[in-house]
Amino acid sequence: MSRINEIIVKYDSSPSCLIPVLQEIQKEFNYLPEEALDAVSEKLGVPLNQVFSVATFYNAFSLDPKGKFVIQVCMGTACHVRNAPKIVSELERLIGINKGETSADNLFTLETVNCLGACALGPVMTINGKYFGHLEVNKIETILREYQ
Ligand code: FES
Structure with missing residues (x-):
């Protein structure tokens, strides 16, 4: 307090x-x-x-505790058609949570959003505001390792 x-x-x-x-x-x-x-x-x-x-x-505020690293994956149209759902599935698999959840160790929160304003880079995600564009499923594990 x-x-x-x-x-x-x-x-x-x-x-x-x-x-x-x-x-x-x-x-x-x-x-x-x-x-x-x-x-x-x-x-x-x-x-x-x-x-x-x-x-x-405001979306910037949360009433629920979040993990140290908040991952937001864009599910807007431009990203969706470029495999964003598979990116989300891979993150869920690797972290062991579903979207909207926080890992038990409070390291990661996984969220989906409608547009991150970088449609040309789709599929896109951010981790605590840092952008990762042109994502591929097989790159996700390497990116996550930087935060573990
Ligand atoms: S639709 Fe994904 S960044 Fe705009």
């Missing part, structure tokens, strides 16, 4: 800083813990339902 309080104080407990405060908490913990939302609501003087609305509206 002390780290959360430090972040809130850094922004002068200003209600207008709700989004930057939540962004910094998200960055620090990789998700928004429930007690953080309570503290933000109380200290910024923003109703809890409003804090929740913002926290659930």
Whole structure:
């Protein structure tokens, strides 16, 4: 809680800083813990339902704990037709989880998204924001090894 309080104080407990405060908490913990939302609501003087609305509206925020490395695989049309589903299957097989899940060791979270804005590089995935394009199923294991 002390780290959360430090972040809130850094922004002068200003209600207008709700989004930057939540962004910094998200960055620090990789998700928004429930007690953080309570503290933000109380200290910024923003109703809890409003804090929740913002926290659930933006994709950048998560209310669930995530792994150290968040993998996002694009399933948009341009990537889908270039084998993105097989990329997801390979990641599920190698990590031992299904999409939407986090590995038991909290190392990886696997997500699918609709477009990563790099359609020409499809199929594309990101790991903590780093792009990997022109993916092939047989390259996935080597990429994952860099993070294990
Ligand atoms: S459809 Fe995959 S990056 Fe746009």
